[in-house]
Amino acid sequence: RKEVEQDPGPFNVPEGATVAFNCTYSNSASQSFFWYRQDCRKEPKLLMSVYSSGNEDGRFTAQLNRASQYISLLIRDSKLSDSATYLCVVRLYGGSQGNLIFGKGTKLSVKP
Amino acid sequence: GAGVSQSPRYKVAKRGQDVALRCDPISGHVSLFWYQQALGQGPEFLTYFQNEAQLDKSGLPSDRFFAERPEGSVSTLKIQRTQQEDSAVYLCASSLDLVNQPQHFGDGTRLSIL
Numbered sequence: 334r335k336e337v338e339q340d341p342g343p344f345n346v347p348e349g350a351t352v353a354f355n356c357t358y359s360n361s362a363s364q365s366f367f368w369y370r371q372d373c374r375k376e377p378k379l380l381m382s383v384y385s386s387g388n389e390d391g392r393f394t395a396q397l398n399r400a401s402q403y404i405s406l407l408i409r410d411s412k413l414s415d416s417a418t419y420l421c422v423v424r425l426y427g428g429s430q431g432n433l434i435f436g437k438g439t440k441l442s443v444k445p
Numbered sequence: 446g447a448g449v450s451q452s453p454r455y456k457v458a459k460r461g462q463d464v465a466l467r468c469d470p471i472s473g474h475v476s477l478f479w480y481q482q483a484l485g486q487g488p489e490f491l492t493y494f495q496n497e498a499q500l501d502k503s504g505l506p507s508d509r510f511f512a513e514r515p516e517g518s519v520s521t522l523k524i525q526r527t528q529q530e531d532s533a534v535y536l537c538a539s540s541l542d543l544v545n546q547p548q549h550f551g552d553g554t555r556l557s558i559l
Contacts, residue, residue, distance in 0.1 A: 376551060432501065432504070433548060435488050435489070
């Protein structure tokens with residue numbers, strides 16, 4: 334079983350729609366959580382960190398449920414420019430571990 | 446530039462050849478990571494440096510893969526006797542420290558083995 338699992342999509346939505354992505358992680362020692370965005374043939378870029386209390390950045394809201402080991406990302410009022418692959422990422426700590434563990438990504442396509 | 450710089454952007458090699466991929470992290474960044482991203486997959490961890498020390502190489506897929514960062518800045522990932530399954534994008538990331546700071550990624554090197 335992969336450590337971080339996401340629905341690969343694609344999610345095809347019209348402009349202005351609200352879309353939600355979910356992710357589960359298997360290692361309860363995971364301590365930091367992120368959503369990254371990756372455009373086609375580009376490098377991953379940090380979209381936002383995810384906290385247990387939930388956090389919002391403009392049209393984007395991220396939520397973490399440690400008990401269920403579940404992370405979500407909500408995008409409101411989708412724009413064409415939101416089309417990308419969204420990567421769910423966890424980070425373990427302990428010893429020398431600090432590397433990021435990525436899900437496969439969820440592809441979003443926003444249509445006019 | 447201010448970001449992580451990787452070279453070459455594209456590399457085509459014949460099976461069996463050795464290749465070397467370079468990463469120039471953001472100045473002052475202590476931690477440096479290498480990841481491998483196959484088509485349709487998320488990046489997968491290969492190895493990690495703190496300054497010049499390679500603290501974790503558990504993700505390297507075989508002993509054909511070797512990474513170094515001799516002066517604690519530029520890093521090189523070397524793949525010997527390349528195989529077709531080595532074809533992937535190799536991403537380098539750096540961060541100010543291990544624990545709290547975000548990782549910044551370079552554009553990657555797209556490696557194709559023929």
